[in-house]
Amino acid sequence: MAECHPVGFQWVMEAKARGATLIHVDPRFTRTSALADVHVSLRAGSDIAFLGGLVNHVLQNEADFREYVLAYTNAAAIVREDFRDTEDLDGVFSGLDTEHRTYDPATWQYEGADVPSVAGEGDEEFEERTQAGATIREAARVEAHGSGGAGVSGDIHTDETLRHPRCVYQILKRHFARYTPDMVEQVCGVPPDTFRQVCELVTANSGRERTTAFAYAVGWTQHTVGVQYIRTASILQSLLGNIGRPGGGILALRGHASIQGSTDIPTLFNLLPGYIPMPHAHADQTLESFIEAEGTVKGYWGNMRSYLVSLLKAWWGESATADNDYAFDYLPRLTGDHSTNETVLAQMEGTCKGYFLMGENPAVGSTNAKMQRLGMAALDWLVVRDFALIESATWWKDGPEIETRELRTEENGTEVFFLPAASHTEKSGSFTNTQRLLQWHREAVRPQGEARSDLWFTYHLGRRIREKLAGSTDDMDRPILDLTWDYPVHGDILEPDAEAVLVEINGHDARGAPLSAYTELKGDGSTTCGCWIYCGVYADGVNQADRRKPHTEQDWVAKEWGWAWPANRRILYNRASADPDGRPWSERKALLWWDPEHRRWSGPDVPDFQPDKPPDFRPAEGARGPDALRGTDAFVMQADGKAWLYAPAGVVDGPLPAHYEPHESPFTNPLYSQQSNPIRQVVKHPVNRYQPPGSPVFPYVTTTYRLTEHHTAGGMSRWVPYLAELMPEFFCEVSPELAAERGLEHLGWATIVSARTAVEARVLVTERMTPLTVQGRTLHQIGLPYHWGPNGYSTGDAANELAPVVLDPNTHIQESKAMACDIRPGRRPRGPALLEFVRDYRRRAGITDETGMEM
């Protein structure tokens, strides 16, 4: 955090100054470790074992916050009799379909619950078309839970004594029993004394009076078990009562100014704005069947119709009517995984022919960067919008494949347009930061030359396409011609008014007045709203994201600075900061309380709860939506109102996390005979060959990371002279022991090799890298910052050349944070000799097209 989010880290230091203990768990010793009370080095890719060990410690010692657990989690829920855990099946859960590499989650459900059909349809033809629902699960439905949980309905059986052998608490206890301190040492390389210290610090600092927060950078997501990493932290924090309370939580420290916003208003294949799933061809043929399948009965997702119809009205205006299902048919349909890596494969196969890159540099920033470039080399046309000539714009001229002669410029037919982009000072608009806070930035100056904002580009591209298609009677053109696309423009460059777009996102009522909350949305076409969770950002006709009351003039919650979704709440699920009766768990940690006199929730934050629903509220029989939740159901976006220690639905690779080895690991899994996540997503392709587990040819573990002085794939830092000077070239971090073992010289060159390719880097020999003892042998880890590429002022090979495309099955995010590799002194071979060099490694490791494809 001190490296990658230094200004956010000031608050960690403030906490430390007030007596907080800071634990840093990272394979490397960094600026964060230097300021921490405890630094724990562990093997990259072993976090579930580490966190699972903490969960086990809490359960074995009954150190959970029992009142919180009983009131706010699903610990008491009883699971179906036919559920089988990894304990029963040696590392896999019941429902594994080995043919389609997928799980049928039916047996994971609560006893008494209706089994959610992932599909919403049950006929045989449907089963066949969707490969038993697999293509629907592939369509990353779980990400629809970015603002709430999966559907569960029916009469759920519970045991409040937590003694029933099939209640969640007992299942959890059995499941994590093998995550002992000894096992943590075997898997993670963390000595038992260090581990015990962490256990004691975390449990002693959690409960009624104290809270513990977990902060992670999104490297946690970059594993074949990435979602389960975060699930493990969620289980631990829920057991300890650290969710929904000040100083608690699991904080994702994201790395781009609006990466939260680009998930909320998603440029993502599987989502519509506000985490409404994109309709699937087979499951979601009509508006009614879509809402039936994707919505929930209880909780705020019970109102999905209002959110979706308001979106369709925002997009298609008068053309969206009750008679045509509000133009629901205008939405294109998914038939499986259409994520970025699938797109690259489709480019190489020739189905995807045109590609826009808007502020993204996949030739450096995506794993197996060669695949990205070969995808681009097969396109008909490519549009790159960026500040400078990034590698994704110039690969046809000077990319690594030109050097190896895998591509020849004069034989490559891709047409490339480079359009310069405007900077944040040259346009108005909002960023959503990592805490869901929308902050407006105002245009200071006009962009120079032909630089333009993406707002300008997208608006004028749409305008031109609509003009060219005007008068078309082809039904395929109706959605684009009926689209609401009249935005006011200003200035000599005809820049669209960003605030007018924000007004559309916020939505309005039948009279055209801006809405102030998503609870005002209607499913009858009388309201519009471009993103329901952002409804209220323009409440009272005021740009709430542009509020700038100084922090010195308001309380610590600072509610009058910017606007947080939803409803300007700063801590989600803050009902859990009070006890079931509505009293704060402690005065020190008071955030929200029930005021019996005024019959309202009160406190410095906006309640994440119906503001007048009393703690003793019991829903009426047959109630739906938020009205179906009790006065103690703090987790209002969950269908059962509970924090899930066990996920009966919604996570495709298991209801509980289990430690699996990274796809490419030098070790076998000591916990189960199942080596890796059985349903990790593998890609069989000649340029994506995998290494066998435990290969002595690739004995070291490599992880990638960021530096303070650079930014992701370098498009915003390698062309900035100050930053280029501060961090002038690509390097690798190795321990003195590894340097001695492999003859690496400080400031000399090293070549790092995987089954994909080899890269060269300057050597930084440093004690910040510590060898670990894992399964009785010494493990060396290599650190690689991933910012570089051959262009710009600061240059070097791209670390992402090394990483394979192998993905988490929930999110389709790549495993780039834990891979096996070799390292040797000296520079890498040049030209075609590089290909031969890597082929030789593959031969020695016995790699074939089947390697790594096993379950």
Added chain:
Amino acid sequence: MAVRRWLKAWPVFRQLRGEDPSGRGEAAKSRHTAELRARVSTADEVVKSICPYCAVGCGQDVFVKDGRVIHIDGDPDSPISRGRLCPKGSASLQLTTGPGRWYEVLYRRPYGTEWERLGLDEAMDMIADRVIETRRQGWQWEENGVRVRRTMGIASLGGATLDNEENYLIKKLFTALGAIQIENQARI
């Protein structure tokens, strides 16, 4: 009068007057130093902004003079950053006005070996034509007998350093065109 002014400017006198007895502060300040002005002091306006790098969301004050950005500072009012910026945020003046910026449209024709210049208007027109043509070629009404109403011919990647309003228009336009392979850094 001139003598009194001279006397008041004499450092020893200023030191002896008692406000800076050690002579290490105001008393020792030269006229040159006293007349120095921060370059932001002559700015025409201060425009409120947000750092474009990571997702912490630090506040920025953008100083503008004669229609150009002359300085970017941390915004002390921000409850998030309290005026601080990291090395990247501090370098954002150079990011936005430095020599690394490119201001012209470039075009590489198929099989071309060098970039060529192309006007922005012409480029936009050509891109619109490409979208229309590729969309038609790759259009699918159905797949396996089920309605899909889409094109698999066009994809987009990017959006995490873009504004919400920009992402909104991208998602809206491409969805209306029937393109579904719309992705960004959040999956990477």
